Amino acid sequence: MQRLLVYTDLDGTLLDHHSYDFGPALPVLERLERLxxxxxxxxxxxxxxxRSLRQRLGHGHPFIVENGAAVYLPAGCLPGGEELPEEQGLRVRRFAPERRTLLERIAPLLADYECTGFSQMNVAELQACTGLAAEDARRALQRNYSEPLLWRDSELALEHLSARVAACGLSLLRGGRFVHVMGQVDKATPMPWLGAQYARQSTAPLQTLALGDGQNDVAMLEAADRAVIVRSPTHAPPAVRGRSVTLTDALGPAGWARAVSAVLDQLITEAPDD
Ligand SMILES: [Mg+2]
Incomplete structure (x- = not known):
């Protein structure tokens, strides 16, 4: 069988948008492990x-955090290659500045606007403006590569800040509730590097499959050989260009499972000698 590398989004893709359930995808995750x-x-x-989500998923492969900011390699995964720094027992390849660098760069800018960054909030304050449970709020404050801002200034001021942030090598992403200051990265940024690490392990050709449901998945979907847009119960599918783009009929993890199964069936049929 041709070698396959799967990239997957979580919320609304592998995890149900509302319940975070991934039950329908479990048999296919097990099949990927067997193969x-x-x-x-x-x-x-x-x-x-x-941390706890990967444990529940039984996930032992590399993972990309904070919209392409860094790839973490679990112990024993993709040995060799370049020397990488370690963080809590995992090797890490960073593609964006770390948060303390980011905060140093934006501190002089933020003083000119009406906003509050996560770095200025404690758990209780974040709970008050989000309604998050204490444990979730505590985790949300532990960011390594981005600074969410509670924006209270005008739209014009936000555009002004966006230009100033870009001038210092960072970018600004609008989320639902917060504006995120982060590196100039997206979910596709680490893919060539990670693909090269897998290419080092074997000479067999490598094909990539990416699955996502949202606007922030578009770069990843367009960077993959095959793209699957997982249908969402809450928003229209994003526009994705590419040679092989499909949209699932089923929502979330059920759509995910059927789409990955179909690709595996096809690759196995194409290589009956394996
Ligand atoms: Mg999503």
Missing amino acids: GVPWIINTSKTFAEL
Whole structure:
């Protein structure tokens, strides 16, 4: 079988949009493990937010955090290659400045606007403006590569800040509730580097499959050989260009499972000698 590398978003893709359930995808995750197909989590979530989730998923492969900011390689994964720094027992390849660098760069700018950054909030203050449970709020504050801002200034002021942030090598992303200051990265940024690490392990050709449901998945979907847009119960599918783009009929993890199964069936049929 041709070697396959799977990149997957979490919320609304592998995880149900409302319940975060991934039950419908479990048999296919097990099939990927049996076939030795790495599945890379590619999410806007943070390292801290992924810790228990990866345990529940039984995930032992590399994972990409905070919208392409960094790739973490679990112990023993993709040996050799360049020397990488370690963080809590995992090797990390960073593609964006770390948060303390980011905060140093934006502190002089933020003084000119009406806004509050996560770095200025404690758990209780974040709970008050989000309604998050204490444990979730505590985890949300543990970010490594981005600074969410509670914006209270005008739209014009936000455009002004956006230009100033870009001038210092950073970018500004509008989320639902917060404006995020982050590096100039997206979910596709780490893919060539990670692909090269897998290419080092074997000479067999490598094909990539990416699955996502949202606007912040578009770069990842367009960077993959095959793209699957997972249908969402809450928003229209994003526009994705590419040679092989499909949209699932089923929502969330059920759509995910059927789409990955179909690709595996096809690759196995194409290589009957394996
Ligand atoms: Mg999503």
